[in-house]
Amino acid sequence: MSGIHHFVPVLHRGDAVGRHTLRLREATRARGFPSEIFVDTVDDDTASETVPVLSYADMAQPGDVVVYQFATASAMAPWLAGRSEVLVVNYHNVTPPELMAPWDNHLALGQLRAQGDLRLLAARTTLAVADSAYNEAHLAAAGFGATAVISPSAALEATDVTGTREPDAALRRGTHWLAVGRVSPNKALEATIAALAVARAHGESDAWLQLIGKPATDSYVAALHRYVAELGLADVVQFAGHASDATVEAAYAHADVLVVTSEHEGFCVPVVEAMAAGVPVVAFDQGAVPEVLGGAGVLVSDKDPYALAAAIAALRRDGPRRNAVIAAGRQRLAALELGSAADRFVDLLVPLATLATTSS
Amino acid sequence: MSAGPPPTGDAHHAGEQGETDLPLPEDQARAAEALREAFSRLSPQGSDAWNFLAAFTHLGDRYGPYHPGASALSDSLAAGRSVDRRPGPLDRLRPRRERAGRAPEGEKTDLEEAMGHVVEAFRFLSARVETLEGRLAAEDRPVDDAAWLVPARPLGPVAGPVAAHLLARTPGGVMLHADCGEGDLLRVLHERGAQAHGVEPRGAVALRAIEHGRSVTIAEASEYMASRAEGSVGGVVLSGVVDRLPLHALLPLLARSRRVLRRGAPLVVLAEPAATVDSRDAAARDLVDGRPLHEATWELLLQRAGFVEVAPLSDGTGEDRRIALTAVAPS
Numbered sequence: 001m002s003g004i005h006h007f008v009p010v011l012h013r014g015d016a017v018g019r020h021t022l023r024l025r026e027a028t029r030a031r032g033f034p035s036e037i038f039v040d041t042v043d044d045d046t047a048s049e050t051v052p053v054l055s056y057a058d059m060a061q062p063g064d065v066v067v068y069q070f071a072t073a074s075a076m077a078p079w080l081a082g083r084s085e086v087l088v089v090n091y092h093n094v095t096p097p098e099l100m101a102p103w104d105n106h107l108a109l110g111q112l113r114a115q116g117d118l119r120l121l122a123a124r125t126t127l128a129v130a131d132s133a134y135n136e137a138h139l140a141a142a143g144f145g146a147t148a149v150i151s152p153s154a155a156l157e158a159t160d161v162t163g164t165r166e167p168d169a170a171l172r173r174g175t176h177w178l179a180v181g182r183v184s185p186n187k188a189l190e191a192t193i194a195a196l197a198v199a200r201a202h203g204e205s206d207a208w209l210q211l212i213g214k215p216a217t218d219s220y221v222a223a224l225h226r227y228v229a230e231l232g233l234a235d236v237v238q239f240a241g242h243a244s245d246a247t248v249e250a251a252y253a254h255a256d257v258l259v260v261t262s263e264h265e266g267f268c269v270p271v272v273e274a275m276a277a278g279v280p281v282v283a284f285d286q287g288a289v290p291e292v293l294g295g296a297g298v299l300v301s302d303k304d305p306y307a308l309a310a311a312i313a314a315l316r317r318d319g320p321r322r323n324a325v326i327a328a329g330r331q332r333l334a335a336l337e338l339g340s341a342a343d344r345f346v347d348l349l350v351p352l353a354t355l356a357t358t359s360s
Numbered sequence: 361m362s363a364g365p366p367p368t369g370d371a372h373h374a375g376e377q378g379e380t381d382l383p384l385p386e387d388q389a390r391a392a393e394a395l396r397e398a399f400s401r402l403s404p405q406g407s408d409a410w411n412f413l414a415a416f417t418h419l420g421d422r423y424g425p426y427h428p429g430a431s432a433l434s435d436s437l438a439a440g441r442s443v444d445r446r447p448g449p450l451d452r453l454r455p456r457r458e459r460a461g462r463a464p465e466g467e468k469t470d471l472e473e474a475m476g477h478v479v480e481a482f483r484f485l486s487a488r489v490e491t492l493e494g495r496l497a498a499e500d501r502p503v504d505d506a507a508w509l510v511p512a513r514p515l516g517p518v519a520g521p522v523a524a525h526l527l528a529r530t531p532g533g534v535m536l537h538a539d540c541g542e543g544d545l546l547r548v549l550h551e552r553g554a555q556a557h558g559v560e561p562r563g564a565v566a567l568r569a570i571e572h573g574r575s576v577t578i579a580e581a582s583e584y585m586a587s588r589a590e591g592s593v594g595g596v597v598l599s600g601v602v603d604r605l606p607l608h609a610l611l612p613l614l615a616r617s618r619r620v621l622r623r624g625a626p627l628v629v630l631a632e633p634a635a636t637v638d639s640r641d642a643a644a645r646d647l648v649d650g651r652p653l654h655e656a657t658w659e660l661l662l663q664r665a666g667f668v669e670v671a672p673l674s675d676g677t678g679e680d681r682r683i684a685l686t687a688v689a690p691s
Contacts (some may be wrong), residue, residue, distance in 0.1 A: 042434045053433055075433040102403040197564055201571075202382060223402035229505040230398065230578060231563035248587040305390045305395055 001355050003034030003065030004349050007047035010041040010052050011073035014091075016269055017071050017092055019154035020342075022049065024090075027153075031350060053079070061084065061150055063357035065349055070094075070118065072123050073110045077117035081124045086356045088349060089121055089128040089144070092152070092268025093135050093288075098186075099186045104217040105174065117140045126352060129345060131267040136290035138266075153342035155269045156276055170255045173317055174206030174236075178255035178279065180248065180270035183224070183239075184216030191261035191303065193286070197231045199309035204316075207236070209259075211215065211252055214242040252277035257312055263305075266291050271297070275329035280322055282312050294335065296328035383571035391570040395548075398563060398578035426550065429478025448501045507561040509582075509644040512539040512600020513632070521675035522628050525686060526595040529626040530554075536620070538581030539601050541565055543574035550574075558597040559584045582609070593620045599630035599682075602635065605648035609610040614665035619691035627667060629658060631683040655683050 006025050025156065028035035036059075039050040051059075053076060064085045071092040081086060094115055100108040108116045111348055122143035129148050130136040139147050175198075179192050188209060213222040221239075230239045241248065252258075258274035260283035271292045274281050281297035283289045290299055298315055300307050315322050336346075349354040371530055382388060397689045469689040515522065522545060526535055533555075537545045540558025542565060549556035549575075560566035566578045577584055596617045605613060634652035653661070655672070662670045667687035676684065 038409060079433055102400075179512040190396075194392070194399070196394070196565060198391075201567060219404045223399065223404075227563075228401050229508075231507050231559055232505070232565075234505055234508075244664055304388070304392050306382060306392060310382070 001034055002061040002065075002353065004028045004065045004346075004353050005035055005038045005068045005167065006069065007053065007076055007080060008037060008039055009072060010043050010067040011037055011039050011046040011144070012043055013046050016152055016154060017069050018046070018079075019089075019157045020092075020152050021069050023153040023342040024345055026108045027276055031346055032268075033350075033353060039090045039303070040074060049323070061143055063353065063359070065353045066357055067349065070114075070121070073113035073117055077121055078087075079265065081120050085127050086352050087121070087124055089125045089139075090345075091130045091135050091266075093129055093131065093138065094118065094182070095186045095264055099264060100184075101102075101218070103185050103220045103223075107217055113229070115142075119123070127348060129348065132288035132291050134291055135266045135341070136181055136317055138336055143343070148348055149192065150345050150348075151267065151336050151341050152267055152340055153345065154339075155338050157273050168344050171210070171250070172208055174208050175204060175257075175312075176255045177207060177209040177259050177279070178211045178212070179209065179259050179261075180273065181214045181268075182252070183211065183221050184217045185220050186262060186264040188261045188263045189224055191305065191308070192259045192304040193224065193227055193231065193233065193237060193314070195259070195261075195308040197233060197312060198305045200233075202313075203308065204238065204309065204313050207312075208238070209233075210238045210240055210255070212240045212243045212248055212251055227326055248273075249277075252279055256316060257282055259312065260284065260288065260289055261285065261342065272308075272338065275333040278330070279352070280315055280325040280329065282315060284307065284308070292336075294332045297325060297330035333346055371416055374629040384573075387571050387573055390392045390575075391567050394566065394570055394576060394578050395563070401583065403578060426481070447521070506540065506569060506604050506648045507592065507600070510600075510604040510648045510650065511562070512541050513636075513682075514541050515599065515630070516680070517678065518630065518680050518684070519548045521673060522597060522630070522684070523554075524675070525628060525673060526597070527552060527554060529534070529624075529686075529688065530594040531624050533622055533625070535595040535597070536585075536593045537597040537599070538584070539599060540569060540574070540576060541600065543572060544571035545597060546574045546576070547572075550559050554598065575652055582616060583614050585613075585620050588620045590619050591622045594623065595626050595628075596621055597628045597630065602629055602650070603632045603652075604610075604648045604650040607651075607653075609649075610661060611665065614661060618666050618689050623689060623691045625689050627662070627687045627689065628673065629683070629685045631658060631685075632644060633681055633683060636681070653683075655685065657684060658685050666690060 005046065006021050006028075008021050010360045012357060025037050037050045038053045040053050042050060042052060065088060066083070066085045066088055067088045068080055069092065071091050071094070075190060094111055097108040097111040099116070100111060119142050125144055127148065128139045128144040129150055130139055131149070131152050133149055136147050136149050136299050177192070177196060179189060180185060181187055183355060192209060196207055196209050209348070224329045225239070226233055226265065240251070252273060257279045258270060258279050260271060260281060262268065263286055264283070265287035268287070268289050271281055271283070271289060275296065281293060283293065283297060283299055285299040286305055293299065298311050300311050316334045350352070383391065516518050526549070535549050535554055535556040536559065537556065538559040539562075540546055541558050543558055546556040546558050546569070556575070557579050558566070558569060558574055559579055560569060560576050561578065561580050563578045566576045569576045581598065598613070598617065601613065602610060621627065632652060637652040664683065668690050669686070669688040671686055673684035673686050
């Protein structure tokens with residue numbers, strides 16, 4: 001029987017694409033289709049969930065639909081482009097290499113290759129699904145024809161930030177700025193740090209910043225540490241690194257604001273996590289963040305530390321406005337319908353599978 | 361321990377209304393730009409968009425496997441090529457006469473094209489080495505927050521005599537003060553019609569100086585001077601920085617000061633006496649390599665760095681008790 005199979009270079013249980021892929025497989029199987037996750041590099045932690053990609057050549061059935069999770073460069077892209085199955089690309093964004101190049105050329109080169117992979121797949125793809133309209137525009141620019149937008153299905157799976165929570169008593173007092181996500185140049189965390197320096201010099205002397213996220217490249221993290229030291233903020237910026245779900249949950253429970261200064265985001269999962277946790281979001285008006293926020297946050301159009309610091313201070317001081325932003329966040333979260341995203345994704349795949357089976 | 365900035369800034373220079381008042385928009389814009397520059401300076405690749413590593417990786421990418429050792433798929437495909445004896449990527453490097461077909465007239469052969477990439481790689485390598493050399497030369501920093509551990513004393517009443525000396529001796533051009541703190545000297549120089557720029561590694565302090573209308577770069581003096589053109593400065597004042605750098609870093613700092621100074625331009629060194637340095641707290645004494653030098657030692661250092669007319673500041677420093685020496689970049 002023909003199936004709908006999912007392809008991802010490597011399946012990490014801890015990352016958003018990995019969790020999303022697992023969800024899609026379950027949703028596909030729930031519709032009665034055979035469905036496996038094929039990987040190029042086997043992760044020991046998820047080996048029982050995956051099948052080595054080279055096995056697919058023997059398992060392929062006429063009428064199969066293959067869904068490729070695209071977030072990095074991979075040999076899978078040209079390999080899938082050379083096969084005959086109906087191909088669906090699920091695009092999670094590629095960071096522009098120019099943002100990474102000053103920090104890590106290897107990573108930048110990988111991003112450059114990923115851009116090439118995307119163009120290669122464009123002509124071969126029956127349907128491309130993006131996380132956001134922002135990402136969909138990238139697909140159109142790369143030459144994809146049929147496209148759709150569906151939010152990542154597992155955006156809120158990493159951390160259960162909803163419900164009743166107790167903040168971690170060990171977290172310090174003062175206005176708690178929180179930034180969550182990979183510590184990567186495209187996140188422009190230096191802009192958050194610069195704004196913190198400005199805020200502390202102008203009436204927000206108890207503000208402190210917690211950065212939670214896995215480092216993308218050591219050089220960038222080292223520079224952030226040095227920047228923090230130079231600005232005299234070593235005592236008020238906490239680099240929490242890759243944190244457990246419990247730590248992230250406690251951080252959201254305690255935080256006064258989620259600050260997002262990313263220059264490039266294809267979706268920005270922390271924004272929806274903050275909405276779920278009742279933490280207001282203050283962000284630069286960049287990438288997919290305004291789209292995901294949907295008006296339920298504070299956008300700073302000028303990438304200026306003074307403007308950002310002023311926006312955060314104004315929100316902290318205006319209780320009713322802050323409560324309105326939080327309430328709007330919860331409404332926006334409901335409107336995103338993340339819970340049904342996997343099913344809606346499979347809704348798009350089923351007709352393709354039916355058509356492919358008929359044609360074969 | 362004295363680490364960490366004071367929590368609040370001085371009153372706003374325009375409004376004098378208190379700590380929450382923001383500076384003038386143009387000062388905000390300059391401060392924001394200074395903060396951005398301070399961070400971009402920390403990127404390891406400098407201004408090079410791509411370095412030699414990328415160029416070589418590019419070569420490997422063109423002529424080697426996709427993800428060697430990491431991708432079962434690409435390893436398998438590479439193995440398949442060798443068994444089938446089909447042309448592989450490295451075959452492109454063989455002379456065309458050994459293969460079917462020749463390069464069309466006017467086009468490069470694959471070998472010529474490959475050599476072009478090698479040349480490109482060496483060009484990147486050269487640029488990268490230059491960047492690294494510049495950065496290594498400026499790496500004499502004991503700990504990241506040394507400037508906070510041993511904060512520079514404001515010039516206060518010394519600013520007047522120092523400014524007078526500079527203005528009397530300068531052949532023209534911008535005056536440079538490192539570490540400028542909140543810009544006492546810059547203000548005095550500015551009031552007397554001179555163009556003055558400060559260098560201050562303590563970002564929050566620099567921010568206050570900029571918000572008060574001063575022109576300041578957030579950087580270590582050595583790093584900043586390495587980026588300035590030779591003979592582009594009409595006078596240099598070194599204070600603060602000379603109290604925290606180890607001896608082996610003071611010599612390059614003086615050499616760089618001499619390089620950026622115009623011929624005949626003055627240098628002023630303001631160093632803390634031993635008594636002041638001895639009063640530092642334990643952490644500062646342990647973590648910061650700077651140690652007090654006698655006035656005679658400073659004279660010797662300045663002479664060895666090629667300065668002439670080394671002498672005490674004529675007006676002295678009075679109750680301030682700092683060592684104040686002047687010198688001149690040779691004509």
